[in-house]
Amino acid sequence: MHEPSLRTPDLANGIMNAIIDAFAAHSVMSKQALDSEKVRSGLEDVLLGPAQLYEALRAKVDTASGQISTID
Numbered sequence: 001m002h003e004p005s006l007r008t009p010d011l012a013n014g015i016m017n018a019i020i021d022a023f024a025a026h027s028v029m030s031k032q033a034l035d036s037e038k039v040r041s042g043l044e045d046v047l048l049g050p051a052q053l054y055e056a057l058r059a060k061v062d063t064a065s066g067q068i069s070t071i072d
Helices: 009-035 037-048 053-065
Strands: none
Touching: 009 037, 037 053
16 A cells, blocks of 8 residues: 555646546547548548457457357
């Protein structure tokens, strides 16, 4: 456990500000994706393109859960 003397209001405020900043950045990116067919298409290209990221991630999840699935 951390020493109580290391827990300062400055640290707590810094952590809270970092969380708020990350939330704001992700909100902006999500809105851009929702508002832009081009962005969504680009994400689809990345997931389904030559690297086959979607298939790799799906296989990893299936392996972790003990399931065997096929890609449609």
